[in-house]
Amino acid sequence: MQHLIDISDLSNKQIDVILRDATTFKTKRPIQLLQDKLLIALFFEDSTRTRSSFEIAAKKLGAAVVHLDPSTSSTNKGETLEDTFANLCAMQPDGVIIRHAQNDIPRQLADMEMTSVINAGAGNYAHPTQALLDLFTIMEHFNGDIKGKTVGIVGDIISSRVASSAIRLFERMGLNVILIAPKPFMPQSDLVQYENLDEALEHLDVIMSLRAQLERHQTPVFEDYQEYAKHYCITKERMQNREILILHPGPVMHNIDISDEMLQDPRCKVLEQVTNGVYIRMAVLKLLMLDA
Ligand code: ASP
Numbered sequence: 132m133q134h135l136i137d138i139s140d141l142s143n144k145q146i147d148v149i150l151r152d153a154t155t156f157k158t159k160r161p162i163q164l165l166q167d168k169l170l171i172a173l174f175f176e177d178s179t180r181t182r183s184s185f186e187i188a189a190k191k192l193g194a195a196v197v198h199l200d201p202s203t204s205s206t207n208k209g210e211t212l213e214d215t216f217a218n219l220c221a222m223q224p225d226g227v228i229i230r231h232a233q234n235d236i237p238r239q240l241a242d243m244e245m246t247s248v249i250n251a252g253a254g255n256y257a258h259p260t261q262a263l264l265d266l267f268t269i270m271e272h273f274n275g276d277i278k279g280k281t282v283g284i285v286g287d288i289i290s291s292r293v294a295s296s297a298i299r300l301f302e303r304m305g306l307n308v309i310l311i312a313p314k315p316f317m318p319q320s321d322l323v324q325y326e327n328l329d330e331a332l333e334h335l336d337v338i339m340s341l342r343a344q345l346e347r348h349q350t351p352v353f354e355d356y357q358e359y360a361k362h363y364c365i366t367k368e369r370m371q372n373r374e375i376l377i378l379h380p381g382p383v384m385h386n387i388d389i390s391d392e393m394l395q396d397p398r399c400k401v402l403e404q405v406t407n408g409v410y411i412r413m414a415v416l417k418l419l420m421l422d423a
């Protein structure tokens with residue numbers, strides 16, 4: 132039984148297969164490969180893109196998806212997550228897609244070895260399908276020639292599961308990663324770090340802008356995000372004519388993470404990431420449900 136809790140669960144060969152299958156799914160109408168499969172989605176944190184993307188991916192391949200809304204589940208009657216999970220597994224799904232605020236929950240459930248567990252975002256620890264879709268978008272942009280290209284991750288890196296998984300995947304695939312953030316958003320890391328975005332720009336081929344993860348801050352880190360935006364917002368003024376691919380996992384804080392003008396700029400591929408997310412998740416589901 133294979134799980135996807137983080138990138139380390141995938142071999143290089145499997146990553147290649149996912150990227151190849153995603154390209155095929157993007158170019159050809161997919162066949163109903165997962166027609167007899169059933170997935171349960173269990174989202175303990177809010178989601179727009181990831182949740183609908185998994186559901187669309189599953190449905191495009193013919194699988195059925197059942198969503199359990201944790202806010203109306205027996206968790207409210209004191210049932211433990213392990214019990215809830217075991218009961219859902221007793222209905223014999225082929226996989227459970229889970230998002231949770233705690234870093235270790237998806238791995239704990241996977242270790243019960245009752246069904247294939249797919250992490251759709253865990254705390255600030257991992258968001259593997261986001262990392263894969265970001266890699267896919269970068270590969271598409273550079274026609275596969277990504278070795279040695281430099282990605283600058285900008286923003287609330289310390290609280291971001293997107294950044295955590297991306298750093299692990301990108302380094303493994305031969306990309307350079309630079310961290311750009313004010314001190315309170317900068318994690319402990321051996322990677323090259325910049326506090327000043329303007330100084331870092333000349334080294335970058337890709338910018339991954341991140342939202343301040345306000346829901347994970349115990350106390351407000353910055354009083355005034357307009358002030359933060361002056362230093363870290365991706366604006367036309369700052370970018371000028373630089374050929375840098377701009378990514379963001381969403382939701383974008385308009386004019387704080389990226390300016391409205393830059394969101395319309397052809398260098399900004401935020402919606403292309405969302406499109407690619409469906410194909411990557413189709414490829415992930417195929418790998419876990421059929422190939423593995
Ligand atoms: N949607 C991404 C996540 O779930 C990024 C974000 O929320 O800022 O981690």
